[in-house]
Amino acid sequence: MPRQLPPKWIIKRLPIYLRVLDDLKKRDITIISSYQLSRETGFSAEQIRKDLAYYGAFGTRGVGYRTGYLREKLLKITGLEKVRNAVLIGAGHLGIAFARYIITKNPYIDITGIFDNAPGVVGQTVVGIRIQPIEKIKQAIKAGDVKVAIISVPVDAAQGVVDMVVEHGIEAILNFAPLNISVPENVFVHNVDLTNELQSLVYYSTVGNKENGDFKK
């Protein structure tokens, strides 16, 4: 169990372990060593052991980790034993594609509401979810006990939308709008800036960095 402060970097890796374990489950593999996990994830074996050991001694010395047991532990740690609800605000191309992606590929998170204000968009249906006007968001958050919001509105609208959802009880935000949004202390924001990801790449391709520069390594 986490003692005081949760170490940020581990948390970025936990869902990756979880995905590998889901895959191993399908392949009926019941035992895995940190070295094999290393190959699957690209993280070092030592790091994987440190990560897991932080939350408890889940492995067996000389043997490895039982995949089923480890998976259950990770589900509990990440808070994904129960499917979690999320709402998405901004049903542009990017927002809709993301919603579709999550709904079809992610068994742990359910997008229970999609919201937008554009008249042509409201009322349309994406993978079975009807796009609603933004005014409806308050009741959707309450009804679904939603703590997570995905923001994919244009830059100018982002801060306003964030203020609104925070007021209605959202605790964590995935933000696709390329700006530094401000939130209260207790709200967690993670920015995904797709333009930047691509521009950083150009640096590596032109400067021709000859080390292996993968951020994961």
Next chain:
Amino acid sequence: MPRQLPPKWIIKRLPIYLRVLDDLKKRDITIISSYQLSRETGFSAEQIRKDLAYYGAFGTRGVGYRTGYLREKLLKITGLEKVRNAVLIGAGHLGIAFARYIITKNPYIDITGIFDNAPGVVGQTVVGIRIQPIEKIKQAIKAGDVKVAIISVPVDAAQGVVDMVVEHGIEAILNFAPLNISVPENVFVHNVDLTNELQSLVYYSTVGNKENGDFKK
């Protein structure tokens, strides 16, 4: 000028400085201090100064940074003075949305080819670009002097596609497929794992981390 090894973390921030400078240019602001940049970006002023100073002394003590000059320097450092070409492989919903996003929002990168193998998809047009069969990719890379590829194909196809584009001279890859792809030493891979981003968020919302946990801070 970079001496030996390029420090990874700076490079993730450079494009953000660039965007702010683009914005300042539109607003006809010609001088900016590290403290103002701090407000715009969310990074600390010291960190911004360190980042910029790594590449040279671009500012004026007691005054600040001339936005036009700094922007030019950053364009040169990031390799974005000239528009760079990129190809996208995998024209599913996510790939198409990303292509559209980059083409409409990003003045520095041009997506010059979109490739897929699905019969129903090939031949369609996205924002003026016709989707071509994957076999055509070799000549597209040569013709456009393309160094950057975006991979948005299903997991099972990803490694094969990566091997192919690397063989044709691609040096940097933005990978949306959720797996640890392997590449030669001199190729840079950056993984964008949208499922993980969302799952990490759930951890913060359920555990209720009360610190400010934004990765940017």
Next chain:
DNA sequence: CATTGTGAACGGATTCACAGCC
């Protein structure tokens, strides 16, 4: 005198090396 540029201190994540255990 406001602001940059930077060496030094700090902190936290990763790696090393090995003890502990099946």
Next chain:
DNA sequence: GGCTGTGAATCCGTTCACAATG
């Protein structure tokens, strides 16, 4: 013997504090 768990050592990015300077 092989693999986990972990304290110690290391590495690296960030913050601090202040000297340099237009």
